[in-house]
Amino acid sequence: MSIHSKRPSCVNKDLPAIDFKGFETRAIHAGTPVDDATGARDPPICMSTAFVFRDAEHGAKLFNLEEVGYIYSRLTNPTVGALQSRMADLEGGAGAVCTSCGHSAQLLAMFALMEPGDTIVAATRLYGGTV
Numbered sequence: 717m718s719i720h721s722k723r724p725s726c727v728n729k730d731l732p733a734i735d736f737k738g739f740e741t742r743a744i745h746a747g748t749p750v751d752d753a754t755g756a757r758d759p760p761i762c763m764s765t766a767f768v769f770r771d772a773e774h775g776a777k778l779f780n781l782e783e784v785g786y787i788y789s790r791l792t793n794p795t796v797g798a799l800q801s802r803m804a805d806l807e808g809g810a811g812a813v814c815t816s817c818g819h820s821a822q823l824l825a826m827f828a829l830m831e832p833g834d835t836i837v838a839a840t841r842l843y844g845g846t847v
Contacts (some may be wrong), residue, residue, distance in 0.1 A: 741805070748802025759798045779800040790816075 739761035748759050767786040778782040786793055792800075796814055803812040815821045826836060 742805055743802070746805035747803075748798045759794060762794040764793065767793075815845075 745757075748757075751759065766788060769778065774783070774785075775787075778785045778787050789796075799814050800812040803814065804810065813824065815824060822844060830836070
């Protein structure tokens with residue numbers, strides 16, 4: 717399967733758009749357009765845990781998932797968003813979900829397949845100390 721990542725020309729409008737075709741190149745550049753304000757090739761690491769809302773209505777829309785944006789770093793932040801975009805591009809997916817640890821990744825995968833009262837049968841070495 718051939719996957720191509722494109723980014724519009726940014727900062728210097730005389731530069732042509734770049735078509736990232738190779739896996740290695742996409743692993744470095746995909747999902748992170750050049751920052752229009754600074755010209756930075758890579759996104760800055762966002763160390764904030766909380767984000768400001770324009771007003772109470774804006775905050776309510778974000779928490780109700782009626783509007784896309786950042787609420788709290790445990791849910792997502794610009795740095796994780798860049799990683800998710802890159803992973804989706806590399807895997808040819810529409811999106812990606814990144815978690816902070818293997819246990820949370822397990823729960824996301826298993827809970828989607830389970831209903832209340834279900835039982836999981838697993839090896840004692842499923843993942844670290846999970847079982």
